[in-house]
Each structure stands twice: as structure tokens, then as C-alpha cells.
Amino acid sequence: MKLITIEEHFESELITNEMNKIAGNAISGQVSAEMLEYMKTDLPSDEEMQSTEKRLAFMDKHKIDRQVVSYGNMCPQNLPPNISIDLCRRANDELAKLVQAHPERFSGFAVLPVGSPKDAAQELKRTVEELDFKGVLLKGNYDHKYFDDPFFFPIFEMAQELDVPVYFHPSFIPNTITQQYFESDQWSDVVTGIFSSAGFGWHMDVGIQVIRMVVSGIFDKLPNLKIISGHWGELMPIFLDRMDDMLAPRTTLKRKISEYYQDNVYITPSGILHARELRFILDVMGPDHIIYSIDYPYVKPENAGTFLDELDLDTETKEKIAYKNAEKLLRLK
Structure with missing residues (x-):
């Protein structure tokens, strides 16, 4: 069975070096020193993020036919517009080189200078029309603004015009939120760092x-x-009925929250390959709105290529999740 995975990350040596020159380590100052030490030992190296050979070897080992690739932590999205407009363009050109070198194995999601939404919209248009990118991945939020802010509307208006999806990806949350929800003298700073990020906080936030x-x-x-929402919907699908009952009647929305969600949102596992989560999301979303993803190289599960085969699902459902939904949504050849 063909496999397409769509939340797979990449970094360019050129862009990483540029970001370090401009802003120092792009992560420093956002997390504790203990968390930085954890990240140095537990997260993939620059070489792994940048190596096409290692990426292809992983794909071949797990029989993954295509990755849709986007930038990882070294992402110029949130730099000031006077820097990010040019650097995002260069970053997209760097990613395009990977895609163009292996067009049968890779596709791309754009990185955008969201601090200037009109420029971001035009860069999205360029990447789709000239580089054949398949959408955009947005990380976290910008300048403490969530992307529902009308400031960002031109980006989403362009995404609809081009008929490409927007992937919402987690990023580091504000320290004030970390301190309120996740910090305690009952556990270490490393636990706080993980609790506030990949352990829970990232997913709540996005x-x-x-x-x-x-x-x-x-x-x-x-x-x-x-x-597109990764990590099985980032905690939200279980609360759709509750929000329909309690929240939707107080809004000016024309439909239930669950109806918008089930019609306009697609869910991926992001490498959280557990059957009970998939069964729940299948019940909530149906088989047409689930797309496979691994979150390479941050996550490299040993069952990346066998997870769907081992499930008690009909062949058509497996094929939709494995590749058919991705091909349809992203118009992959």
C-alpha cells in the first residue's frame, strides 16, 4: 500500500546559519536552560534535519513513498518583516531544491513572513504557482496574536483562492502560560519544559x-x-459536542462548531501511532478527513510503515488514510 506522510520537517544549512547570525539561537530565551540541554540530546541534530540521504533511507526502510516537507524549529516565520520577507523567500527556494531534486519523493509546504500578511499572501501564491508547493505550515502564533486575528486574513483568503490547505503546527508557548499551568517546585525544570511543550502544552495551545x-x-x-491539525487534532475533537452545547449558541456562527470542524479540518497523527486514538478520530471525523503523518525526524516510530496494516480496518479506509486523502487534498500527482 502506498504511503504519503505530510508533517515531515526539514532545515536548510543556509537558512539556519542566517538565522543564527540575525537572532542567535532561535530557540534560546524561550525555554529553560534545563530544557535546552534536554533538546540538545533528545532532538535531531542539524545533520539529520538537513540530510537528504538519511531522510530517503528512513522513507525506504518504512516504505514511505512521499513526504510533504516543511521547516522545523529553525523557521524564519516569526522574525521581523524587514528580515522575514526576504528570508522566507530564500527558505522556500532552498526547500524547492530538495523537492526538485527528488520530485517523485518530496513535496513542500511554504514558510511565510506572517508579520506582513500581504507579503505572506504573495509569497504563498509564488510558492504554489512557481514552486508547486502544496500549502503552508504555520507554527505557533505571531507577536502574541493568534491567526484568527483579522490582521492575518489575507493569508487565509489567498489559501482559499489557491485551494491549498493551512497546516497549524505547535510552537513554544509564552513563559507566562508555562509558569501558570506547567511549572511547579514538585518537579524539575526539564519536566516543566516537556510538560509545557511536546508533553501537553503545545497541543493545548495550537x-x-x-x-x-x-x-x-x-x-x-x-x-x-x-x-490541517496534527497530533490527532491537538486535544480538540473530544470537546466538539461540548462546544456545540455550551459555546456555539453564544456566538454568531451560522452552524455548529462540530460541523465547521468536520467539514473544514483534516486530522493527522504526527507519529502518535496508537490504535485507540485513530478509532476515536475515525468516529468523530470519518475516513475522508484523516491523513497520515510521522513528524520526521522529531519522531521516528518503528511502526511507521506498518501501523495501518496492523489495524482491523477495511482496505478502502486504510488507503484513504495512507495516501488517497493526501492526493485529493493536495492534488498530488
């Missing part, structure tokens, strides 16, 4: 962001806009 998009009414304005 899940709220997707729901904010719904509640803002953007899908009434842009009914054909498509959103």
Missing part, C-alpha cells in the same frame, strides 16, 4: 488556535478554506 479560527467566523467568510 488546538485552541484551530477552535479560535472556527469561533471567529472565518469559515463563514471563507467556506472552502481547509485547515
